[in-house]
Amino acid sequence: MSTKTILSIAERRKALEDRYPIWPRDTIARHFEKACSEYKDRPYMYIDGK
Numbered sequence: 001m002s003t004k005t006i007l008s009i010a011e012r013r014k015a016l017e018d019r020y021p022i023w024p025r026d027t028i029a030r031h032f033e034k035a036c037s038e039y040k041d042r043p044y045m046y047i048d049g050k
Helices: 009-019 028-038
Strands: none
Touching: none
16 A cells, blocks of 8 residues: 655645746647657556546
């Protein structure tokens, strides 16, 4: 069993600002492409019309 730490809104915002000091102005497709590259070892779920 794993324990997850619940971060406050301020902590989550800080983590995002640290990760993306300048927000990339990408298309949705480009964000998806980056996510697929970054998380390629994780399972992907696609549910069509459900």
